[in-house]
Amino acid sequence: MLSRLKKPDPLIVLIIMAVIVAIIVPARGQFAEWFALATNIAIAFLFFLYGARLSTTEALRGLTNWKLHLTILGFTFVAYPIVGLLLYPLTAVISHELYQGILYLTLVPSTVQSSVAFTSIARGNVSGAIVAASVSNLAGVFLTPLLVMLVMGAGDGVSVDTQVFIDIAVLLLLPFVLGQIARKIVPWVAGAAAHKATKLVDRGSITMVVYSAFSAGMVAGVWTSVKVCEIVFLIVFSAALVAFMLWLTRFISAKAGFPRADVIAIEFCGSKKSLATGLPMASVIFGGASLGLLILPLMIYHQVQLMICSWLAARYGREAEAAEAAHA
Template identity: 45%
Template sequence: MRRWSEVPLLRRVEPFVLAVLGAVAVAALLPAGGALATAFSGGTTVGVGVLFLLYGARTAPAEAVAGLRDWRLQGAVAATTYLLFPLLGLGLTLLVGPLLDAGLVAGLLFLSVLPSTVQSCVAFTATARGNVTGAVVAATASNLAGIGLTPLLVAALLGSSGAGPDAGAVGRIVLQLLVPFLLGLGLGRWIGGWVRAHRRPLTLLDRAVIVAVVYAAFSRGVRQGVWGEVGAGEVAVVLGCAALLLSAVLAAAWWAPVRWGATRADRVTTVFCGSTKSLATGLPMASVLFPPHVVGLVALPVILYHPLQIAVCSALAARLGRGGGAAVALQR
């Protein structure tokens, strides 16, 4: 009997992807609740903070300043996140709208205007040997801008206005992302060398945090009963739309920067910062922007997109990190 690693199909699957899919399956069967859910929420918050402290520790302050000055890279990520993605989402919902509940259509549009992830895009960029400093800056800027831009774009695309996220969202983003990164910059003089020397084992920490975030997020969805509100056919359509959006944005974000002479590292950063959407930011925003009776449906496309982006982007990041051809990796 052959081992799983000797089966050609399974040999091509990244262990990280299997871990993510396993987290989804476990959440569906055994969702975290009560004290366990509280523990996961606190643990992932601390984990994200530790990740960004380590990213800051291995980044020279001069590189951070250079990242802020790289207006082409930051502009490319912002345009992908808040211009290209919403336009693609709007076009797609016009095609599939008659097949879906109005709440799911709103959810697809809401997905398209969310900011990028606060930890996954940086972890993917690091794995793929991209511009990590630029990714940290882009992730920070995307989330800070999203606090104002996402509600405005929701109002514009859906034809109705809503209250924006609570003022505490700014503080949470700063505390979870900026403060640890800046602290890491300050400590880099003493621990930067150690962090860079142990990059490989610390990658396991990156991935463990992401898997925990996926499990916690899907557990919330299961506990809220969002899966029982729609049929399998509608879920399949939404998942297909999510796959189309991700594929289109990945391709555009990789090839478009060639026109302005972007380096490989900057193209990697644009790909992962422009294509990922934040579940952690999206679910709280949905509860504020939409009526309570449709929040579950609005959140479903975001919940489906999140593991899909992690599975696809983790495989792509690993391929790029090993030095595989980008064009080949994107085509497979």
């Protein structure tokens, strides 16, 4: 975790740069419209690469561990939203808009790349993590907007049309399916997607979404309502929520009798929230100037979870190596 603080993740740097540029030169008028179109193209291409890198055979084989996947889905789309609803009293110390952002982050799918990476470092069930995280993102195409309609639709100012399901399916699910098809037809596509291409497009698309959202907020003047104390609160709150969900996922999965490798996969997949999927969904579901405030908690939470989980995964990995050495 200290190494992450000394050498920031390139994604963090890109997000900060996108915010600064949006403050100085926000996207306006026709340029904003063209930039939004380019952002959607980048997002679609990212999910095309996700589809191209996931082996269909491996995915089908991994689906047989249905208890693992149902448990992770339960944490992601049941436990998290319940926690989000229970946090409503926070509106006594933060604005209602920021609480809506906190509530929204509890509704988005799990991460893919970081969940798998941390599970691998911790010597967990890597194949199970790959399938579980991918299933979470595919299920999120329908479950996240549905949960937004059920949980946030009753709130003031939030209205979700059923067209959202079609828009998100076209933006995220269709490119994923096309990636699976391209994997079969053009073999080198899978190799390209498995290397740096996905990471570059991942970072680039997130940066574009952040710039677009913050630009809309600057043009509409919504950022004048955000206080420094609220930003500090979100950082502290994110650390507390990540720690609680890591403990909850590990405690329940261990009590349920899962082996160590599966417990680790559940802990890292079930406690994470995806910025790469959450931001595109937010732009489709909400849109407009209010998007900036809604995605701020998710952006902060994402970075906090990366730092805490990187430290925890490294600790688990050292413990596994020590156990193997003692056994040998």
